[in-house]
Amino acid sequence: GLDGTYQPLSRPLFIYVNAKSARRPEVKAFIEFYMANGEKLANEVGYVGLPQRAYSISLGRFRAGRRGSIFGGKEQVGLTIDELLSREAR
16 A cells, blocks of 8 residues: 555565585686676566665675575565565674
8 A cells, every 4th residue: 555565465586506606717707796786687578677776785795705694494474575675784
């Protein structure tokens, strides 16, 4: 509704890179490009990009060598992107 409670059906698009491949210059360059341009490129093809903050936090995780998912293997229905990322940022 107009009060912000409606959330359309959607799912995030993930990319996974193993630690060994992440050290390759061309893979690192791709991840950096993806995170810097993801929102713009998603919008160009008719997808809904994540908030810029999501790309920034994800890029920071990549640069810090953090592995794994912020989902922790559990279903996360009803959480906003900001709620998920704030859990990770702590």
